[in-house]
Amino acid sequence: MELRFELKNLQLKETFSIAYGNYDKREALLVALSHQGCKGYGECVAIDYYQIDLQVFVSTLKKIKSTFESQKIIHPKEFFRFLSNLHLHPFLQSALDCAYWDLFGKLENKSCIELNNLPFDHLAESSITISIGSIDEQIRKIEKSSWHCFKVKCNGLNMNHIEKLLSLQKNIALDSNASLTVNDCLILQEYTQVDQFSYLEQPMPVGHYQILKKDSFANWMADEDCQNIASLEELIPYYKSINIKLMKCGGLTPALEMINKGRELGYKIMIGCMTESTVGISAACILAGLADYSDLDGAELIANDYARGNFVDKGKIILSDKPGLGIEIK
Template sequence: MKLHFQIVRLKLKETFSISYGSYSHRDALVVSLTKHNKTGYGECTAIDYYGIDLNAFILKLESIQSLLEKREIIYPTEFYLFLESLNLHFFLCSALDCAYWDLFGKLEKKNFLELNSISYNKLPESSITISIDPIENQIDKIKKSNWNNFKVKCNHFNELELNSLLCLDKNIALDANCSFSIDDCKLIENNKLSSQFTYIEQPLEVNSFTNLNANKYPNWMADEDCQNETSILGLKHHYSTLNLKLVKLGGLTPALQFVKEAKANNFKIMIGCMTESTIGISAGAVLTPYADFVDLDGANLISNDIANGNFIDNGKVFLSEKPGLGISLK
C-alpha cells in the first residue's frame, strides 16, 4: 500500500463569516492510499477553532509512512485499530480512515453502503449555510436561493431579526457558534416561536450546556459540545440533536459506533461538515441514511473543487453507486 499526501487551497466563492472570524479560503490536507492500481482518498481541513496545523500533520505522516505502507489489506475496522495505535490527531485519523474505506471498497468492488448493509428509501435534504451578514443581506440570499433548507450563522441574539427569518416561510435553522448568553437561551426556551426553527445549534460556550433544557420549545443541537462518543451521555436532557462531523470523531469507523450510541439514547443526528471538497463531502454523505438532518454544503461553498463523488445539488443528496466512497480526482 502506498501513501501520498498534499496540501491544497480551497477557495471560497465568497467570504465566509462565522462568530469565530471570516475566511476567503480553507487549506486542506488530501491523503491517498493506493494498492493494485486502486486509490482511496481522504481529507481534513485547517480549522482555527481546533488549532489544526497541516504542516505538523505532514511531519506525522512522514514519520509513520513506512509503517503504514507495510500494512496488509484487512477489513477497515481492523485497520482502524492500527490507526489508533499511532496516536494521531482525530482530524488526521479521519482522513486516513476515510481514504482506507474508499480504497477497501474499490478493491472489493463494493460501495460503503453495501459493505455495511445500509439501506434507505429517501434521504433528508441538506441545508446551505448563510454566513454572518446584516440580516437584510441574509434574507436576500435566502430569497434568491434554490435550496429548501437554510442554516443561518449568528454572532449575537436579536429577537426581531430572528422573527424576520421566521416570516420567510422557509426551513430555517440557526447556528450561534457559542455566541448566545444564558439569558438569551432562557428567552428562546420559553418562546413558542422558537420551535419553528429546524434546530438551534451550539448556542452557548462549550461546557455551558447544563443551562439548556431539551424539553423546552427549541430543538437544541450540540456541535462543539459533542466531540466524540464519550460525550453523548452527558448531553442528555440538554440537547435533542447531535452534529456528527467525521473529523471531530476520527473518521467513518468511529462514526458508525457514534450513530448507534446516539440512536440508543434517543438523540436525533445531523451529518455535518467543515468547508471541504467533494472528498470530505463524499465520506460524510454515506452516513446520510442515518440522518435526521443534513448539512453537507462544504463543497458547494468553494470555487475550485478538486474531486468527483457523492454530491449535493440544491440540497438534494446524490450517492454514487461506485465502489468505496465513489471518489475520483478531477
C-alpha cells in the same frame, strides 16, 4: 499499500462569515492510499478554532509512513484498530480512515454503502449555509436560493431578526457558533415560536451547556460540545440533537458507532461537515440515510473543488454508482 499526501488550498466563492471570524480560503490535507492500481482518498482541513496545524499532520505522516505501508489489506474495521493505536489527532485519523474505506471498496468493487449495509432510499436533505450579514441580506439570499433547507449563522441574539426569519415560513435552522449568552438561551428556550426552527446549533462556548433544557421549545443541537461517542451520555439532559462530523469524531468507523449510540440515547442526528472538498463530502454523504438532518454544503462553498464523487445538488444528496466512496481526483 502506498501512502501519499499533499496540501491543497480551497478558495471560497465568497467571504464566509461566522461568529468565529471571516474566511476567504481553507487549507486542506489530501491523503491517498493505493494498492494494486486502486486509490482511496481522504481529507482534513485546517480550522483555526479547532487549532488545527496541517504542517504538524504532514510531519506525523512522514514519521508513520513506513509503519503504515507495512500493513496488509484487511477489513476497514480491523484496520481502524491499527489506526487507533497510532493515537493520531481525530482530524488526521478521519482522513486516513475515510481513505482506507474508499480504497477497500474499490479493491472489493463494492460501494461503502454496500459494505456497511446502509440505507440510501431516504437521504436527509442538506441545508445551505447563510453566513453572517445584515438580516435583509440574509433574507435575500434565502429567497433567491433554489435550496429548501437553510442554516443561518448569527453572532449573538437579535429577537427582531429571529421574528423576521420565522416569518419566512421556510425550513431554517439557527447556528450561533457559541455566540449566545446565558440570558439569550433562557429567552429562546422559553419562546414558543422557536420550535419553528429545525434546530439551534451550539449556542454557547464548549462546556457551558448546563443552562440548556432539553424539554424546552428549542431543539438545541450540540456541535463542538459533542466531539465523540464519550460526549453523548453527559449531554442527554441538555441537547435534543447532535451534529456528527467525520473530522471531529475521527472518521467513518467511529461516526457509525456514534450514530448507533446516539439513536439508543434518543438523540436526533445530523451529519455535518466543515468547509471541505468533495473528497470529505463524499464520505459524509453515505451516512445521510441514517440521519434526521444533514448539512453537507461544504464543497458547494468552494470555487476550486478538485474532486468528483458523492455530491449535493440544491440540497438533494446524489450518490455515485462507483465503488468505495466514489472519489476521483480531477
